[in-house]
Amino acid sequence: MIKPNPKPQLLAPAGSLEAFFAAMENGADAVYCGLKEFSARAKARNISLTELEGMLSYARQRDRQIYVTVNTLVKEAELPRLAETLAALEALAVDGVILQDLAVWRLIRKHFPGLRLHASTQMTIHNSAGVRMLERMGFSRAVLARELTLEEIAVIRRNTSMELEHFVHGALCFCFSGQCYFSSWLGGRSGNRGRCAQPCRRIYHSRGKDGYYFSPNDLSAIDLLPELAAAGIGSFKIEGRMKSAEYVANVVSAYRQVLDAPQKQRTAALKQSKELLKASFGRLPTKGFLTGPNPTDIAIPTLKGATGRFLGEVQAVRGTQLTFKSRDRLHVGDRLRIQPKSDRAGTAFTVRELFLARKAVKQVTAGAQVTVNSPFRDTFKVGDTVFKVSSGKAFTLSEAACRRKLQQAGQAPLPVSMEVGLADEILTVAAQCGPWSLECSYPVAVHAASSSPISKETLQGVFERSGEAPFVLHSFRAGELPPVVIPPSRLKELRRDFYRQLADLVARERKAARYSHLQQAQAALLSPQVSQRAVSRQITVAVGQPRDAHILNDAGVDCVQIPLSAAAIQGLGRRLTGRESQVIWDVPFVILDQDWADYRAAVTLLVERGFKSFRLNNLSHFDLFDDASSLQLSTGFRLFSLNSQAVQAWRELGARETVLYLEDERNNLADLLARQGDGHAAITVYGSVPLITSRIRIGGLRPGSRLQSDRGDGYRIEKRAGLTVLCSETDFSLLDRLHDLQQLGCHRFIIDLSHIGPFSAQGKKVLEALNRGQGVAGTSPFNYDAGIE
Template sequence: MSKHPAARPELLAPAGSPEAFFAAMEAGADAVYTGLKEFSARAKAKNVSLEELEKMVGYARPLGRKVFVTLNTLVKEGELPLLVETLSALEKMAVGGVILQDLAVWRLAREHFPALELHASTQMTVHNAAGVRMLERMGFSRAVLARELSLTEIAAIRKETTIDLEHFIHGALCFSFSGQCYFSSWLGGKSGNRGRCAQPCRRRYRYRQQEGYYFSTNDLSAIDLLPELSAAGVMSFKIEGRMKSAEYVASVVGAYRKVLDAPLPQRAEALREAKELLKLSFGRLPTKGFLPGGIPTDIAIPALKGATGRFLGDVTAVKGGAVSFKTRDRIHVGDRIRIQPKTDRAGTAFTVKELLVGQRPVKVAQAGSLVTAPSTFRGVFQVGDTVFKVSSEQAFNMSEPACRRKLAHVPPAPRPARLFVALQDDLLTVRAENGAEGFERRYAVASYPASDSPLNAATLRAVFEKTGGSPFVLEDLSTGELPAVVIPPSRLKEIRRDFYADLLLAEETREKKERRHQVEAALGALLPAATPRPARERQFTVGIRDIRDVQIVNDPGIDRVLLPLTPGNLQGFYRLGRRLAGKEASLVWDLPFFLTDGQLGDYREAIRTLTQAGFTTFRLNNLGHFALFDGLSGLTLITGYRLFSLNSQALLAWRELGATEATLYIEDDRENLGAILRRDAGITPALTVYSTVALITSRIPIRNVRSDTPVVSDRGDGYRVDSRSGLSVVTPENDFSLIGRLGELHSLGCGRFTADLSHLGPFSEGGKRVLDALRRDTSVPGTSIFNYESAME
């Protein structure tokens, strides 16, 4: 593929519902992305069924548009059979591409459904050229880049790579790197990486005596930067919003279409008009994010409530389910409003079906009016709650039933037909020469000598071109030598109808059989479950932060030490080289998951220096790390839990990419862990059994917030914000621990355990308590088991 900017970048719109799909189509989107009921990172969106998806593909294809499908969640072991069936269905309907996060999707598609085009989701946190090159090796056709990159960084990636680059241009931003947030899961088991984020980042918190929305970002709006994005090498401009309404999609797609299509002399006016359109999208304050370069000062402002919508006012009275407020903007019956409490609870939205000014029912109320909006919600609202308008019926007004009816009338995908026709002894032979196997039928006919206009190829072509209600399109028709006869037109039409009906049945039967064989082969290749058996040995790894603590490896109960590969620790290695002699096999160098392109060269050189000194074991935390080990052999590569291992197919993928040990996912629960461990993927499983959990890892600085004082939620939960290596890391005050359950985990089949004490230090009082508990396998007071005993959603 070309490295040069696309002449006309693709405008890619969200389609979280059939209504949003048609809104995107009508507003001029070149492609849409949508989710199914399963495996979608927006599980709370309406999403679509496979039947609806097939109709969407059928509607878009004749228009030259594409439909991409998001399978961008982590997949549990028990969901692999459903994933196989889903991939088969998507390949059959020839979707434009599949957007994925879990390497189980990549591996199954590559092995069994090779016609699927694969796009790497932004959830994979691909953020440098090494990561994109790795995707190229793996057969991906597109990378959806992390949203934390500048135009300069994107251009550097483009210079070194060839696959398509996609980037978000509009919509909600996550405070954390996508795919690296565990906040929602920590609070209640609702994993953002499983599509069920409860958005705790949008809530209000208190730091010292100052309340604010410390983790809530404003919305991305890059409408001023489209030429620069294209010049940097981005060929697909992506709009966020699969949980947004059709009105939102219509407004935003229309705005960006206007600017993209405007001739250069009219671009300034088009921009002005587009920004007016964007006001109808009811988003948060706009920010260009990281794209201009540097650290954006407007991306997260604690003083601003993290809610979408246009502020209408505060609730002044509540009676039953009805709220009264003085509206700052015009409001219509049919508008949708959300009532947002001042606590950290989620807001409640409803469509205004009745509107009162005083006691008088109205269809529209002007700004400044004191209005009452009844709802079915009782006991939910309070005086002082905030009212936002989140959508208007004015932008797109095709109803959900109307959209579904329109989908239902989409014809099936056309099927090409190449026919051969012959006539001999009053038997008309019709053969479809489609593919390797022909399909033939013979029909008895009554023919009559022709005085003029005998049967010929043109006559037969005219008959068989009219395929009626069948999906066939006649591409070619040839004949043998035809006698000079006439066959009644009514009989030819009857033959045409019967032949196309039989041909369709035969093709569908053949396709179903082939698809079933394909699915059975994929299901048969899934690893069989075995009886749980204890791991052969227990091995303990202790994580430290500073190389000065490396002597903990002399503890007879400790097998390995996990040490961050940082410039400081590398300098310590140069100073302590002699003291580390003989400990090379016991030291695991841990790579930081976020590395800019400017850092890659230094880390590649550091890895070679360490391997030359005899160190052989490294833990990788991003897909781009694999390329740093090109040309090196005899090493032990371990995947960290940031490289998701929630099923056996992912484990097989890591093994194929060169890893010999994989850390299972930190959010996982006992049931799924047991299911994974019952399958032999040929790679050693490991588990983090003690750690502080980085609930959020972000490139966004949180100004004036220090780690010595926690940020506290309305529920009283405390979180500490630590700034390190240009990143903000938010951790809970209580640590994660499975110590006390090591015997159970060992019996399930896992024997390699990591206790990460980098935040405590192994020689601190807290570190010593954890190590003592580790030796005795007794629980550590004041810790959380995360999702271990309650299934992660």
């Protein structure tokens, strides 16, 4: 049986200073926050470096921790700024950096060793092999994918000693985190760049029915905290860097109450906490996948995806006034959001005036016909829905008050270990503070002691008083002391001098280290390179099944990519004998622990038969290969490569070819291809983009179902390797940009026909367009021309 964590950490979001103090004052053990740049919640207010320094001081004085999210994908031109950010975070000694892009990992490992590495849930770590890879790469914590059951988490725990973190509360993504291209497909606003437009929350039409098919309810695992601890989770994470301080205060307080409750009082604490959570204005609660692999309440198509407490529908609109029957109490100061019937975003405002039967009031009870005055005219319509998203009783610490609290906190003291010796009227003081050490010798006038000679306790008492110097005495030792007395004024004088010198040393060394590490990192960034060698074009066609592998008979096709599965291996026969070097086996994105042995056996069999090329789509896949040196491993687009540092990282891990990121734009590809260094880069130039890949089964829809948005965009549902996939009915194509891409320096191209087959009418049309160097009508270049935010 798994031994429960004695005291799991309660980790809270801090998207603003107010949310930080709400977390601190309501019992969070740690918070995670993002800076103005490189944060996967770019729409949050986020934190400046100056604010972060004050937050760290405040937290350390209370034995709390702060982790910083640097968890977006980074463009090539942003790498110098990324290095500056990492240098600043190392100088501040933050408690951990949460990352997604391996550029961040590579820069930290090589140039900023003072930073601890946390793997974001956006890395889709979902099995023991993935955690083993993180251990090899120097990570200290893994934030596991939210698609795991308690049993699957326990299996991972048994195979690692690494810190494991899991979300326990807040918004869920329908897609595996980090693998959603839906928002980016609709307008270049990439979720992996922190700019998700949340198209999953909108309404879609299928077979005459409307539904919120991709809008999950909110995770709430407050009933399962002992089970999560027993499964091996050491950090309970609350989602919500976009949420208000009120939300943070309510949710942290609720979870703190349950975590601290004695066993006999846990039932009562749970009841009280659930009442408190009702005030957090979230969606309906679900336990997600924790209780089993097929949850029925995680996404209910009939429920709107809006957050907040549903109050009713607008019954009348008169200028700026709205009338509706409120299902809940309403106060002046409450914040409302009016949601239109379409899938457009809602509009929020704070209630300043409230009327009951034309009489101005401060509050109304549930069931009242109420009129509110809004700051908007001609914006709302009868039938729009009304949600309460925060109350007038919100956490009320203003931003100015937050800043004052940070200033009052001052600088966090650094622990000092000290040793003192006295000989021949010379007092020697030696101290160790982190990686820095200082030793000073002071002449002192001594007098023979008739009583109460100098002692270790006396000296320790002197040096415990560091005054305004940012130090705290952690340990103190003294050698053998002669029976003498030193004037107290002299001891105070040399104490002040020693701490001044130590403070100067620490400040100087920190500054030098920051500058040195930054210079090394920026110098190591690759410069543009001009290739003088002629490179021939290589075409790989991805197919859906082994029987389509005879596309290799086409003179224009160099390689074929086949999905790796047990069925594919069993039906292979001798079909590809003699062509092993032209086959790339595409490893499925998700392989759970219970299936791992089967895939390892399949890989072993294929290698024995002479196949050498495998496309990896998850960090865990590297663990499938005992000796990668004799193989041709490549990374698929799901292993993000948006910059040259990430490309270098994959090569250092064993990949000889890198498929560049599917969402990318021309300008960044040009920058990246000019700096990629040695090795091979490939680009997908035709395919069906997997907008959403999910473990969730969609209620009411089967594979093959068609959907349409209220904008007229068409989509289809597919089943791939046991997962639900949403694809656009419009294919992605850069076939008419091949010459441009070759000019940029890419000569390896992937034509993904797995969804249509290479011998279908459409498949033949695509291959003909490839041979002619032309585009395909009715396709989209994705972000290539318009760019990615």
